[in-house]
Amino acid sequence: MDWKVFLELAPSGGMxxxxxxxxxxxxxxxxxLFAWVIAFSLGSGLGVMRTTLLRIxxxxxxTYVEIFRNIPLLVQMFLWYFVMxxxxxERLGNWFKQxxxxxxxxxxAQFSMWEFTAAVLCLGMYTASRVAEQVRAGILSLPRGQxxxxxxxxxxLPQVYKFVLLPMAYRIIIPPMTSEFLTIFKNSSTxxxxxxxxxxxxxxxxxxxxxxxxxxxxxATLIYVVITLTVIFLMRWLxxxxxxxxxxxxxxxxx
Amino acid sequence: MDFDxxxxxxxxxxxxxxxxxxxxxxxxxxxxxxxxxxxxAMARLSSWKILSYPAAGFVNLIRSIPFIMAIFWFYFLTxxxxxxxxxxxxxxxxxxxxxxxxxxxxxxxxxxxxIRAGIQSIxxxxxxxxxxxxxxxxxxMGFVVLxxxxxxxxxxxxxxxxxLFQDTSLVYVVGLKDFLGAxxxxxxxxxxxxxxxxFVALVFFIICFGASFIVKRLQAKYAVVR
Numbered sequence: 001m002d003w004k005v006f007l008e009l010a011p012s013g014g015m016x017x018x019x020x021x022x023x024x025x026x027x028x029x030x031x032x033l034f035a036w037v038i039a040f041s042l043g044s045g046l047g048v049m050r051t052t053l054l055r056i057x058x059x060x061x062x063t064y065v066e067i068f069r070n071i072p073l074l075v076q077m078f079l080w081y082f083v084m085x086x087x088x089x090e091r092l093g094n095w096f097k098q099x100x101x102x103x104x105x106x107x108x109a110q111f112s113m114w115e116f117t118a119a120v121l122c123l124g125m126y127t128a129s130r131v132a133e134q135v136r137a138g139i140l141s142l143p144r145g146q147x148x149x150x151x152x153x154x155x156x157l158p159q160v161y162k163f164v165l166l167p168m169a170y171r172i173i174i175p176p177m178t179s180e181f182l183t184i185f186k187n188s189s190t191x192x193x194x195x196x197x198x199x200x201x202x203x204x205x206x207x208x209x210x211x212x213x214x215x216x217x218x219x220a221t222l223i224y225v226v227i228t229l230t231v232i233f234l235m236r237w238l239x240x241x242x243x244x245x246x247x248x249x250x251x252x253x254x255x
Numbered sequence: 256m257d258f259d260x261x262x263x264x265x266x267x268x269x270x271x272x273x274x275x276x277x278x279x280x281x282x283x284x285x286x287x288x289x290x291x292x293x294x295x296a297m298a299r300l301s302s303w304k305i306l307s308y309p310a311a312g313f314v315n316l317i318r319s320i321p322f323i324m325a326i327f328w329f330y331f332l333t334x335x336x337x338x339x340x341x342x343x344x345x346x347x348x349x350x351x352x353x354x355x356x357x358x359x360x361x362x363x364x365x366x367x368x369x370i371r372a373g374i375q376s377i378x379x380x381x382x383x384x385x386x387x388x389x390x391x392x393x394x395x396m397g398f399v400v401l402x403x404x405x406x407x408x409x410x411x412x413x414x415x416x417x418x419l420f421q422d423t424s425l426v427y428v429v430g431l432k433d434f435l436g437a438x439x440x441x442x443x444x445x446x447x448x449x450x451x452x453x454f455v456a457l458v459f460f461i462i463c464f465g466a467s468f469i470v471k472r473l474q475a476k477y478a479v480v481r
Contacts, residue, residue, distance in 0.1 A: 075455055082449070189324060225319050
């Protein structure tokens with residue numbers, strides 16, 4: 001084993017191999033965080049739709065969840081990246097592939113904005129279907145009396161969701177949502193198949209350039225473990241912080 | 256854009272071969288994952304720290320890295336370790352074998368968490384009663400605890416199996432010709448990537464949606480009455 005390899009100068013970027021890991025971590029986090037925004041907002045909407053008694057919103061949300069849950073993530077990645085631009089009108093498709101504005105400015109990005117955008121859309125919409133299931137489960141775990149009491153107080157149904165059901169449901173589902181977030185962060189590595197040089201891709205590149213595969217993979221693995229532990233730690237803290245005394249068991253007991 | 260759906264029929268043999276490889280990988284990973292997952296879960300619940308600590312470490316490590324990273328790891332480690340053991344260098348292990356090792360390892364970590372929860376759902380009195388009847392550890396586990404635990408776990412294990420089937424598409428990253436890999440290759444050769452990827456998505460959807468529908472029906476029919 002030769003850990004000094006990380007201090008050697010890499011052939012591009014004017015930095016060491018250790019420096020190559022930096023942009024990798026950054027892209028992993030950027031893809032995950034942008035995708036999480038989509039997953040959380042869209043997933044919450046879909047989850048609420050699945051709990052209402054209105055037939056059409058429920059059917060739409062159920063169809064969405066079934067479609068996105070039953071196609072492998074990697075296949076979805078290819079559908080967004082390769083297939084979607086071809087199905088659009090030609091000019092719009094080309095705009096996506098070539099002229100997408102750089103809304104995230106970062107050095108050492110050896111791929112175009114379309115790769116990043118496709119990865120974010122794919123991961124976000126895939127994870128939204130899983131978040132929707134968690135939100136639905138959270139809302140359904142509340143006693144029906146909560147809705148009835150809210151309506152009896154004169155709240156409209158949207159108000160019941162906003163002031164009564166969702167504030168409780170979100171607290172209850174913090175543990176499963178934590179694992180959904182960790183899943184999105186791990187799944188972001190599938191973006192390497194369409195050319196996004198995130199952490200896994202960078203560690204493989206280092207191994208290909210230096211033949212120090214063990215060292216390169218160990219470094220990436222350690223970074224993944226550190227980020228995972230950090231997220232778990234932060235979410236435990238959040239769970240304790242927002243717990244409603246006497247209603248939800250304290251952190252550790254979980255859901 | 257104009258479609259040419261005939262390309263799917265033209266490539267039927269390649270696609271069929273890819274599907275067979277996917278199914279093979281799925282079956283081996285499922286069997287191996289459940290078998291080693293059970294052993295891992297038993298090790299984790301053991302009162303011997305020399306068993307429980309390494310098992311917990313392995314499971315948590317695998318679960319905190321991406322599946323693709325784990326595939327890369329075992330793709331690199333398997334030929335090296337086999338080479339060291341047998342003394343042969345180089346091509347002793349093919350890519351398919353390495354992929355199988357990777358999938359069994361990762362799935363056994365995932366399954367061990369499910370199985371551990373299942374074992375822990377069995378009241379403590381059950382193994383104690385078994386010991387009181389004179390059974391040893393393996394008898395108590397094999398005849399009393401595990402049969403009950405597995406019955407509780409069947410729905411979750413089937414759901415995980417559907418996820419595993421979807422995950423087999425990840426072997427694409429090491430260039431194996433599974434269903435997705437075969438379609439991708441055929442798409443590049445014929446220039447008809449759109450049709451082939453849409454077809455792959457449709458086939459996966461039909462299989463997985465059908466399977467999860469059946470799982471739901473079974474769950475309703477065979478729910479354990481308490």
